[in-house]
Amino acid sequence: LDNLREGYRYVSGSAYLRWMALSTLLAYLLFALLNYQTSAVLLKEFPTEREMTTFLALVNSGANLLMLPLLLFGLSRFIGRAGLGNASLIFPLGTLAIGAGLIFRGNRVTAALAYADRTAFRSSLRNPIDSLLYNAVPLRYKGRARAFIGGFVLPLGTLLGGILLLIVP
Secondary structure, three states: OHHHHHHHHHHHHOHHHHHHHHHHHHHHHHHHHHHHHHHHHHHHHOOOHHHHHHHHHHHHHHHHHHHHHHHHHHHHHHHHHHOHHHHOOHHHHHHHHHHHHHHHOOOHHHHHHHHHHHHHHHHHHHHHHHHHHHHHOOHHHHHHHHHHHHHHHHHHHHHHHHHHHHHOO
């Protein structure tokens, strides 16, 4: 509990870390809604489990094959040219656009994009850029702040997303 309190003190004392915590909370709240809507569309589109798993395997392999050259050749160059702050907006804006597409036109394509967004794109785009953003935090605060955000704010966002799904039919 002392470590949690100390992490909270660091996060609440810095506007930068407060924004990081808020963005993490909102992202994981959106992930819960995105996951639910994707599952609803996939269940509607694919009548059998075999068809759905085949489709998801193709989506997963295709997304990973797309992300490999992007990570090897493109991401570091883009971060160098656009800056880390601008690069950190790629994933949230993409996720928001995919979520809007899923709501307004829920079909196989948008469900595939949403599934790839939650799996390959998140681990390939959001996580490395998020790790780089923590480099701006002084070393003595970095571990506690990251632990507070990753260990408290992230599960809180997931929990609130689940509660929101229970409230909203």
